[in-house]
Amino acid sequence: xxxDSISILRQYWGFDSFRPLQEEIIQxxxxxxxxxxxxxxxxxxxxxFQVPALMLEGICIVVTPLIALMKDQVExxxxxxxxxxxxxxxxxxxxxxxTLDNCVYGKIKFxxxxxxxxxxxxxxERIRFMNVNLFxxxxxxxxxxxxxxxxxxxxELAKLRELHPKVPFLALxxxxxxxxxxxxxxxxxxxxxxxxxxxxxxDNLAYMAIEEEDxxxxxxxxxxxxxxxxxxxxxxxxxxxEVARIxxxxxxxxxxxxxxxxxxxxxxxxxGWMTNVVRVIVATNAFGMGxxxxxxxxxxxxxxxxxxxxxxxxxxxxxxxxxxxxPVILYQKTDEQKLLDNLQASFPDISFIQQTYHYLCNHxxxxxxxxxxxxxxxxxxxxxxxxxxxxxPVMSALKFLERDTWLVLSEAVTIPSRFKFEIDSAELYKxxxxxxxxxxxxxxxxxxxxxxxxxxxxxNEYEFAGKLGIPxxxxxxxxxxxxxxxxxxxLPSTDSPQLTFLQNRVDYKHLHIDHVFIxxxxxxxxEEVNGMINYIEQSNCxxxxxLLYFGEKNAGFxxxxxxxxxxxxxxxxxxxxxxxxxxxxxxxxxxxxDLVGSxxxxxxxxRIEIIRDLLDAEKIRLEDNLYSWNTLF
Numbered sequence: 001x002x003x004d005s006i007s008i009l010r011q012y013w014g015f016d017s018f019r020p021l022q023e024e025i026i027q028x029x030x031x032x033x034x035x036x037x038x039x040x041x042x043x044x045x046x047x048x049f050q051v052p053a054l055m056l057e058g059i060c061i062v063v064t065p066l067i068a069l070m071k072d073q074v075e076x077x078x079x080x081x082x083x084x085x086x087x088x089x090x091x092x093x094x095x096x097x098x099t100l101d102n103c104v105y106g107k108i109k110f111x112x113x114x115x116x117x118x119x120x121x122x123x124x125e126r127i128r129f130m131n132v133n134l135f136x137x138x139x140x141x142x143x144x145x146x147x148x149x150x151x152x153x154x155x156e157l158a159k160l161r162e163l164h165p166k167v168p169f170l171a172l173x174x175x176x177x178x179x180x181x182x183x184x185x186x187x188x189x190x191x192x193x194x195x196x197x198x199x200x201x202x203d204n205l206a207y208m209a210i211e212e213e214d215x216x217x218x219x220x221x222x223x224x225x226x227x228x229x230x231x232x233x234x235x236x237x238x239x240x241x242e243v244a245r246i247x248x249x250x251x252x253x254x255x256x257x258x259x260x261x262x263x264x265x266x267x268x269x270x271x272g273w274m275t276n277v278v279r280v281i282v283a284t285n286a287f288g289m290g291x292x293x294x295x296x297x298x299x300x301x302x303x304x305x306x307x308x309x310x311x312x313x314x315x316x317x318x319x320x321x322x323x324x325x326x327p328v329i330l331y332q333k334t335d336e337q338k339l340l341d342n343l344q345a346s347f348p349d350i351s352f353i354q355q356t357y358h359y360l361c362n363h364x365x366x367x368x369x370x371x372x373x374x375x376x377x378x379x380x381x382x383x384x385x386x387x388x389x390x391x392x393p394v395m396s397a398l399k400f401l402e403r404d405t406w407l408v409l410s411e412a413v414t415i416p417s418r419f420k421f422e423i424d425s426a427e428l429y430k431x432x433x434x435x436x437x438x439x440x441x442x443x444x445x446x447x448x449x450x451x452x453x454x455x456x457x458x459x460n461e462y463e464f465a466g467k468l469g470i471p472x473x474x475x476x477x478x479x480x481x482x483x484x485x486x487x488x489x490x491l492p493s494t495d496s497p498q499l500t501f502l503q504n505r506v507d508y509k510h511l512h513i514d515h516v517f518i519x520x521x522x523x524x525x526x527e528e529v530n531g532m533i534n535y536i537e538q539s540n541c542x543x544x545x546x547l548l549y550f551g552e553k554n555a556g557f558x559x560x561x562x563x564x565x566x567x568x569x570x571x572x573x574x575x576x577x578x579x580x581x582x583x584x585x586x587x588x589x590x591x592x593x594d595l596v597g598s599x600x601x602x603x604x605x606x607r608i609e610i611i612r613d614l615l616d617a618e619k620i621r622l623e624d625n626l627y628s629w630n631t632l633f
Contacts, residue, residue: 041316228297
């Protein structure tokens, strides 16, 4: 590897060496090859595109569906002195325009995009004029309909190839089966297969799957016994609060987290857990993506995940420091049926999907023949309640409408307030003189931020309220007034998911839905559910089952999961019972009653079973109803 890459790694990230496979992946990218990298959760995927992008002239375009992660990485790069920007749902056209201009004409090194943005012709056209050195596709499994988390907007990625045919793709994911690995490369147009796979083995993780009627009691005992911090995953928002309350009542510091909370609440709760003020966070699967907390000692699932891919990702948040950690599933037999019922609910019929579209258009008052490009804040729970629709089928209907390019739905994420002056400094000064009530606020903005005439800057209304000694509401009112005067653009904070209509409204009875895709997708999900159930019921070793699922065929027993511990205990017990039988019979022949009674280990049934085995193996003899040890052994 060239010294340049090591010096970049040391300069910006403070590491003296790469993790396994990072060097090879970076070298592949630098040589211009399309590359697919499979690195487990916490394996350092971002370094694989950030280092080569800094080594090359031009800008790296990073596509990721995780807006919260996107924002975190942009802020981290900026703190390290690297120029990076992001474009995601919720930004206004003017903001996007300025950001894209900076990427074309400025010195930006990283442009992060949500895949939904690639539906926009303006975005794609501006990318054509950028000096792109690399396309990095995070969560690349989302492009494959055979993957567990298929995202229809990822199908737009092929259009990037048309804009810059010679620029390599680096696709990154933590989980992919053999079929998905092939599909990713085909969908992205790899000229030649080129895959780097780090073993899915996490030998410091002791996987457990325990059938338990009293889940809450067992969970509390596990947490008390293990110590340290951890995550408890549940299926719905209501359960997060209930389980957190149970933990607190049992003397365990805990909080809850789900996507229905405000952005400020989510940030506060996440920060409390990250800084160990809170020991356990109880969450839906909305929590965890991009969170790199090394000292997580346990991840407990109180409901069965939908797939082994999802489980591997979530369980993999434990033990990133390399120390022993415990991913635990607590389940009941009825949970398997719930998983099968949820599978059925996730595939509504065509008429339900069409009806959902009709209600959506009515909800947002979209006239027939209009609506293309309209973006709105969208709370799916409120929508489902208003029209008395079951939530799981509605979520699935939205996915299928997205697949057929009727709409696109972004994840919930907090977008801070943004501000930009739309006139020059001379005109602004005249305005301040004419309208004195705005003078203090304008001066405060100018003192606090640079570049506010050229770019949108993130502002905090509460800070200005404190500085100026006026209420928060008054600050917002003044900022809105500046926009009314066309002095500035003010975009208030939002933390709602964004729904965008991609086509004009049509009569829902004539709405085209791809029923063949839905049938094929059902088969994929059915395989995933069966894989999860088989993991619970038929495993010989938890770790081995996961590795086999991901194509590692030579995996041995891990010796630390619940099944390995049970098997080892039984084998040890069997060995000890055999030793007791030998010792007892060497002291003298005995009838079956006395022999069994002389033993101290195991149940009577187990003792008799082993006596029969030893008899079959001719290690003991039976004569006149007396058992004796065969001295040949």
